[in-house]
């Protein structure tokens with residue numbers, strides 16, 4: 373289990389974002405501890421409007437969650453099983469993709485060249 377794959381935990385009926393983990397919850401995420409904490413992984417179906425029970429922030433506002441989802445989507449692309457819904461999600465997350473990450477940028481439909489280079493005859 374890699375820590376980046378965990379995007380939230382469920383604990384005592386609460387959904388907890390990475391910013392709100394207690395020490396115990398962090399230890400479970402890191403695989404150091406086993407408690408009554410369930411890890412929620414990037415590969416799990418996440419509703420976009422799911423919010424943290426503690427801070428009230430949507431999970432998809434958390435950069436750890438976003439990065440983990442991007443890595444999950446990369447895996448789906450490489451495995452050639454990305455769905456239309458996931459592609460739409462990738463496009464929504466395009467602004468978080470590393471500028472050097474050509475694979476994800478290409479799949480997100482981000483033009484490789486900036487608009488400052490207008491081809492001859494385009495105007």
Ligand SMILES: [Zn+2]
Nearest residue numbers: 389392424427
């Ligand atoms: Zn939170």
